[in-house]
Amino acid sequence: MKKYISFIFTLIFLLWSKDLPAVTAQNIKLSNGFEVILIENHQSPVISCVVTVKTGASNEDFSNSGVSHMLEHLLFNGTRKRTQEELYRETDFYGIYNNAHTDMDYTNYIVLVEKSHIEKALDIQSDMLFNSIFPENKFEKEKGIILNEIARDMSEPSSFEDELFNLRFFDGTPYNLPVIGLPETIKNISREQVKEYYERYYIPNNMTALIMGDFDSKDMLMFTNKYFGKYPPQKPSKEQTYSLKIKGQRFEANSKVIHSSIDMGMPLSEIDKEDFYSMSIITAILDSELKERINRNLHEKNRADVFDINASIDFNKHFSLLKISASFPPNLGPQDVENAIIEELIKFSSEPIDEDRRKGIVLSVKVQEIFLSEKPHYYGMVKGKFIAVGGWNFAKNYVQNLENVSKTQLEKIAKKYLSNPSFMINLITPGDSSIEDIRKQIKGDYYQKSIKEE
Template identity: 25%
Template structure:
């Protein structure tokens, strides 16, 4: 069991997280969505508490209790006043060690997850990103939506849930992280007190990395006014030494209102309302994707302009001004993002999950500062290779004009 903590003595709050190193990537295809299903079910009752009693326990101290599922981990966390840290430990330990998985709650929560899936289906901006990764990493669990599908969630049994839970929820696969007005010795004593009964075991391997699948994928969906576009390619992984360079390149390309995509496609030409680029970084793989929503008759022009920006990234060095602005943004957003106990706790946990060590803030800032314009161009020549670029389209039209568009960069 890994326990990590950071003192933030100027705060009165404490954030405590229990991070389990399994997510949708860990799932067999026939039970896709089970990690997310279990995350929901752990709040539905333990051997000593009902779902209502769990809610009452955290409300009684004015705290927050929540959870989330990602592709490579699941997190359960509480935020309380420093004096209530023992309660947070006791409550989280109960939830992740003593769930009962009641059949009646499984039936009810399955319906809740169906509504989550419906919500994505009704949100084109979310749906197209799921479609992109599903096609880009075809046949790999990183390409599947975290919630699974209605078909897979419908077939998950209580036995499946219990087996998956026991396989991954053990000491060798869990990180406990705390940040706030704490003492390290107190955190370690509480962790020992409340988590010493966890079964032992080793971290479960992640499995092989995905293979990028280029190409075009067009899905027609009625009642859409806009055509939604996603142009995606590979990127360095979250553990790569190039990750800082990648974040800078992404920001310059489409990370904000001063980015090239926003300025050249929205501000100068008025072709879109929303356009941006984003990174999806995992242990051994990554994807950089550009999203844009536009009128159907303008879609081909927008795709060509995005490809033009890819090409410019490959050919020309970014300006000194652009690079400085990107570095200031990345460093500033990092420092501002770590001012709360909850964000600092998450930062600690993810460093232990991916690097098995803690990077000082100064180390990260220095690594960002070391990136050069040539580094970005070199990375762009790898990332924006035509053999990796995939186009995903969601539109009420047939997209014939996009089927024949040249994807050469």
């Protein structure tokens, strides 16, 4: 019955999506190295331009943690041509949505506007990217805003779990630093440090613009040359390399939390390997099945249920990883949960992969791609990570590479990674220590070690 229902849904999706437009793109590099991806989409009279600057928290260390995020804020404070007030007045007058977002490997700058005002939007966006001046009278104010963001973020229990996991899993790399920054670093960072970072990474040959919407490509290429092509290229910074050494490590913290939680991380292959695409599908299947599998396993041993469990895959410029996270009641032993997860992964690795599940996962990704293409600025925001990590070819071919993975490959890769899994395990259980006390202790250990290694 399940297979029949799966087949019906697959058929409905295929019939529904077969006439929707596929995303076709032109990829052009300007003479100064600035990359432009043009995607015409004439469904609505709007155009978005998402410029991905290929730098983020992974280009930071303890001395300037949060500089990428702070710079994102500061770019809205005025340029050599426009004061902050003039910048805001123009964006309001022309109805320009103007926003930004910082992550580990990239920073996205987004404009969305009615198509007749796209030239003005590109003028403003390029001015912010290349001509920002960081007024001294705004600098301390932005520090205060960011420190409030950090305080808000640090008060969230889920943020604490992610923070501890990243500190330990990415130990010895910049990926164990928070994108938002450390409060002690933000308090002490200087305008000169921000300016030096800006001049090093905000160069045209370190940027890609994904422009999508209701335009003619010839006209849009002329606009991009006019507003982005006039800035000279600079010598790019040398790319760093990192390695992870976390297999089999286990960490535990006892804190004032209501429920217990476990986060398990396993390094996977680089994104240009076939393993990555196979594990992406396998992880999606696991995510849909794990809760039922784990609770059935625990019931057989007369144990309580987990509250929730999920599996996810993440990637960056240097690593990809499988992460399994679960929350469970204090009366359920952490070792019972860990054992159940390992047992079910081993069992999964020896089972045949359902072909309908494989097709369903790939189809759902294809449908998501179509939905994204209907919202130009969201499409650019999502693709920004792919572009920063693996270039436009990685972003463009991701869905096709998933589709190319066979059932046989999935079963082979499941055995490779899950038949004898080795995880870094991070456990948080109820105890007497405050989150802040644990945070101070662990941060001190990890960041002091990082300083000594520099």
